[in-house]
Amino acid sequence: MLDMIEMALPIISRAILGELLMTKEARTRQKIYDDLASDDQFSSSLLVLKEHLPSGNACMRINIDATRVGNVARFINHSCDGGNLSTKLVRNSGALLPRLCFFASRDTQEDEELTFSYGDIRLRPKGLKCFCSSSCYGILPSENT
Numbered sequence: 001m002l003d004m005i006e007m008a009l010p011i012i013s014r015a016i017l018g019e020l021l022m023t024k025e026a027r028t029r030q031k032i033y034d035d036l037a038s039d040d041q042f043s044s045s046l047l048v049l050k051e052h053l054p055s056g057n058a059c060m061r062i063n064i065d066a067t068r069v070g071n072v073a074r075f076i077n078h079s080c081d082g083g084n085l086s087t088k089l090v091r092n093s094g095a096l097l098p099r100l101c102f103f104a105s106r107d108t109q110e111d112e113e114l115t116f117s118y119g120d121i122r123l124r125p126k127g128l129k130c131f132c133s134s135s136c137y138g139i140l141p142s143e144n145t
């Protein structure tokens with residue numbers, strides 16, 4: 001599966017790396033990060049992945065916090081126009097947890113910022129201010145976790 005994706009798209013980026021959290025801890029940290037968000041110097045990278053299983057309403061939830069420990073993927077900002085990256089959950093055979101991988105969704109210019117969409121602003125319409133440059137809705141998508 002991964003090989004097919006690699007062949008079909010111009011570049012493959014990398015999977016995001018961070019602390020894997022239990023949901024209770026993720027919720028505690030999200031509250032702390034929300035409180036700190038008014039400080040311009042602070043930026044958090046808590047990513048919540050929800051995977052709906054084909055069997056019914058069950059949802060697998062993975063909390064990755066790259067705020068303190070992470071790789072370069074933690075620096076990818078949001079863009080309201082969807083940006084130039086798309087995300088895919090990729091499972092390596094034998095791995096229990098999928099990896100969230102970033103793929104180029106179109107050709108990019110040298111020095112162009114890589115961005116993707118953090119989600120749907122309707123889920124939490126009073127989010128942080130968004131400062132993306134194109135077709136901006138003014139709110140950074142986030143969810144009540």
Ligand SMILES: C[S@@+](CC[C@H](N)C(=O)[O-])C[C@H]1O[C@@H](n2cnc3c(N)ncnc32)[C@H](O)[C@@H]1O
Pocket residue numbers: 042043044045073074075076077078079129130131132140
């Ligand atoms: C995954 S980090 C991205 C890297 C971050 N900008 C940094 O310098 O460490 C996510 C955080 O970046 C900021 N951010 C990302 N995209 C943004 C945007 N379009 N407008 C405003 N802030 C944004 C928010 O503080 C968000 O919580």
